[in-house]
Amino acid sequence: MTATHWLFGDQLGPHFLRPGEEVGQIGPVVMIEARSVFRRRRFHRAKAHLVLSAMRHRAAELGDRVRYVRAETYREGLLQAVGNGPVTVHHPTSHAALRLVSALPQVRVLPARGFLLSHGAFRTWADQGGGGRLRQEDFYHWSRRELDLLMDQGAPAGGTWNHDHANREPPPRGAHGLGVPSPYRPREDAIDEEVRADLDRWEREEGIAFVGRDGPRCFPADRRQALAALHRFVDQRLAGFGPYEDAMLAADPVMSHSLLSASLNLGLLDPAECVTAAEAAWREGRAPINSVEGFVRQIAGWREYVWHLYWYFGDDYRHSNAMGHHKPIPGWFLELDADAVNARCLATVLAQVRDTGWTHHIPRLMVLGSLALQRGWDPLEVTDWFHRCFVDGYDWVMLPNVIGMSQYADGGRMTTKPYTSGGAYLHRMSDLCTGCAYRPACRTGEHACPYTTGYWAFTQRHRSLLAANHRTSRAVQGLDRLNDLGETLRTDRQWDETAP
DSSP: OOOEEEEOTTOOSGGGSOTTOSSSOOOOEEEEEETHHHHHSOOBHHHHHHHHHHHHHHHHHHGGGEEEEEESSHHHHHHHHHTTOOEEEEOOSSHHHHHHHHHOTTEEEEOOOSSSSOHHHHHHHHHHTTTTOOOHHHHHHHHHHHHTOSEETTEEGGGOSOOGGGSOOOOOTTOSSOOOOOOOOOOOOHHHHHHHHHHHHHHHHSOOOOBSOOOSOOSOOSHHHHHHHHHHIIIIIGGGTTTTTTOBOTTOSSTTOOOOHHHHHTTSSOHHHHHHHHHHHHHTTSSOHHHHHHHHIIIIIIIHHHHHHHHHHOGGGGGOOTTOOOBOOOHHHHTTOGGGOOOHHHHHHHHHHHHHSOOOHHIIIIIIIHHHHHHTBOHHHHHHHHHHHOTTOOHHHHIIIIIIIISOTTSSSSOSSOOOOOHHHHHHHBSTTTTOSSBTTOOSSTTBOHHHHHHHHHHHHTHHHHHTSTTTHHHHHHHHTOSOHHHHHHHHHGGGTSOO
16 A cells, blocks of 8 residues: 655645655645644744645645545544544644654554755764854854855865854844845735635634734745745845845845745745855855855854754753742733833834734844843743744744743853843844834933843843853953943843833
């Protein structure tokens, strides 16, 4: 009997078919739309829309070769589709999904797809250092060598591995946007109308709840759209990506970012084709090395690193809480209630998430994540919030990004220091302080910046840990020079009671 091949909702590109089936006859395929996924978590409405639209678009492409099942659970859907017949599936992207497929006797798990390096190759690299020092920069150098990516005769193209010196510019003074061509935006179709009607019915009749707004779909839902988005970025936006990749502008949330993460994480794009296209743009003189290196770093350095750490650290990693943070996330943040917030940076970013389910990596880390870290919110709750509220959020994505990078809950297994700052950083790297009710330099008084008071309160609360780290010891020295520390801490406590 020919085994049926199971495609999860984040395995939607041609590279997730069985080996040998990318070209020629495709065997039987099953896709399962499990309602229980949406009952368990209160997802962003735009995310639910995108995932369902992408799954249904893929089913339409496969036609009569696929059995598309709508069921309460994956187990029920699989039983309905194939009974006890043999099934193959590529390695899922979460611990929970892997446990599920591994417990089903008729399912054979094939190697993971959608990434550049194998689990075995990463483990060999990680174990060589005893598993103790797993730094992203080291991994990035190794991965580029392994993949011969952006390399010239064994040396990094352009003469250096890292072009951060050219890629951390503040936004142009007085600018409201970068003036670059707009990103690719898809058009909705009849499938999107059906998805939106189903989501409305689920909310109305089945008690399934969402957060955020479901406006016109902003991200690709099929392979053709994803390729169009990739080509538009490489051809028209990549050249200007590097210098301002860490900058923020209130009126231009997209800047020169690729917006490809959702397509990559749905499996509509393969990371190899993305980095290959970017390298070709540099070699053909269509994009500068700093922009290309910055983009390659995001995929071959960071995305790949996060994927492998998720599996290397294991499922218990999610319970890391080295900072001892246990405060619950307040309701206004859970509800994406940007209107409840006075701090312009936070209100702007929270509104972006509410309206689109997306904002780029610096608002995630230095506005949203930094606030959570300063306030001492429970890191597992924060991880779940990012997972639910971002269109590109999955367990494997958010667990290392939030537990390790953003909240430093692993105590430094992944990064060398906590990532948080006062208002001065936000003022330097954005226009978000302009017109704000608060002042980035103020620690006390009615104009005290919540991020500035929060930074010093966080430093005081964790001074022993920070003093012992050479990358943060200067912050503790600065703390000892404050002559208004007591008033700063009292000012900071008000943000535990109300939105900043």
